[in-house]
Amino acid sequence: xxxxxxxxxxxxxxxxxxxxxxxxxxxxxxxxxxxxxxxxxxxxxxxxxxxxxxxxxxxxxxxxxxxxxxxxxxxxxxxxxxxxxxxxxxxxxxxxxxxxxxxxxxxxxxxxxxxxxxxxxxxxxxxxxxxxxxxxxxxxxxxxxxxxxxxxxxxxxxxxxxxxxxxxxxxxxxxxxxxxxxxxxxxxxxxxxxxxxxxxxxxxxxxxxxxxxxxxxxxxxxxxxxxxxxxxxxxxxxxxxxxxxxxxxxxxxxxx
Ligand SMILES: [Zn+2]
Numbered sequence: 001x002x003x004x005x006x007x008x009x010x011x012x013x014x015x016x017x018x019x020x021x022x023x024x025x026x027x028x029x030x031x032x033x034x035x036x037x038x039x040x041x042x043x044x045x046x047x048x049x050x051x052x053x054x055x056x057x058x059x060x061x062x063x064x065x066x067x068x069x070x071x072x073x074x075x076x077x078x079x080x081x082x083x084x085x086x087x088x089x090x091x092x093x094x095x096x097x098x099x100x101x102x103x104x105x106x107x108x109x110x111x112x113x114x115x116x117x118x119x120x121x122x123x124x125x126x127x128x129x130x131x132x133x134x135x136x137x138x139x140x141x142x143x144x145x146x147x148x149x150x151x152x153x154x155x156x157x158x159x160x161x162x163x164x165x166x167x168x169x170x171x172x173x174x175x176x177x178x179x180x181x182x183x184x185x186x187x188x189x190x191x192x193x194x195x196x197x198x199x200x201x202x203x204x205x206x207x208x209x210x211x212x213x214x215x216x217x218x219x220x221x222x223x224x225x226x227x228x229x230x231x232x233x234x235x236x237x238x239x240x241x242x243x244x245x246x247x248x249x250x251x252x253x254x255x256x
Contacts, residue, residue: 008032008148008195022181031189033171038145039182047182048112063213063242065093068138068167069101077163077253078103082133085109085122087154088140095120130157134165139249141168142184151200155256164202164254167210175248193252205253214245 004013004025011029013036018024025036039047072078080102086094089108098106099120107122115121135154144150154164169177171187179187188196190207197204214222216239224232 004036006030006032006195007034007036008192008199017179019179020181024179024181024187027192030192030195031171032192032195033187033189035145035181035185038185043182044145060213060215060218060242061091062093062097065097065138067213068094068136069097069103071251072134072136072165073101077165078134081105083131083159085127085132085135085157087127087135087137088143089113089121092118092120094136094138128153128157131159132157133159133162135162137164137166137168139167141166141188141252142186145185147186147196148199151196151202151254155200155202155254158256160256162256163205166252166254167249168252169248170207170250173209173246173248173250175246177248188250188252190250193250197254200254202254202256205255207250207252210247210249210251211244212247212249213242216241216243219243219245 004015005011006013006027006029009027009030011027013025013027015036016024016026016033022035022039023037024033026033078084082103082105084095084098084103084106086092086106086108089095089110090113092108092113095106095108108120109122109124109127111124113121115123135158141147151164158164168186168188169184171177171189177187193207194204216237220235220237220239224235
């Protein structure tokens with residue numbers, strides 16, 4: 001029988017379940033759950049080839065980009081002169097929010113979006129020139145197939161006191177999460193962030209619950225998902241159009 005070892009801390013892992021024909025293993029030490037083996041580049045290409053959602057531009061996405069920026073400004077992680085890289089930027093709403101607020105040295109990079117002519121995007125080569133005060137990974141970590149290598153590379157791209165801020169799914173939240181391999185390959189416990197930091201040569205600064213804004217109608221429909229239709233039709237609300245809601249994600253901050 002072949003032994004499984006955690007890709008972050010190296011301790012023993014066991015096969016937890018099979019989802020979409022991908023095995024999910026769980027570490028007995030740090031609690032990380034992960035696709036084991038990880039999907040291959042060919043499997044990912046086949047999956048993302050007909051995946052159209054990652055550049056979604058909705059009002060909710062824009063509002064949350066602004067909200068994320070507010071959080072970074074409040075904590076003093078960024079200021080007007082900060083060099084900011086949004087790694088895995090999708091439709092680049094976060095950088096648009098930064099620019100609107102006068103943070104003129106912010107750029108997006110996404111391996112699935114080509115920069116041609118868009119001066120808010122940089123190529124991988126430009127991103128790798130480094131000196132970034134802040135690198136953000138909004139909902140990116142759970143997609144990585146080699147998180148330690150990626151974070152080591154990002155560490156090398158940070159300015160001296162630079163930070164990496166990530167939001168990602170956490171398995172220990174009150175809001176349940178879904179297993180979605182090959183799209184989501186990593187499911188973090190709180191303890192596993194410390195192991196990711198250690199393995200990547202980073203310092204873990206904090207892990208906090210992540211809240212977002214949601215369209216109240218959408219939020220209500222999520223809450224009512226398991227309610228029979230006959231009752232659903234009788235539920236109405238007097239919430240504002242957008243509400244702050246808890247999520248199954250955390251914000252993890254790393255320093256070098
Ligand atoms: Zn582990």
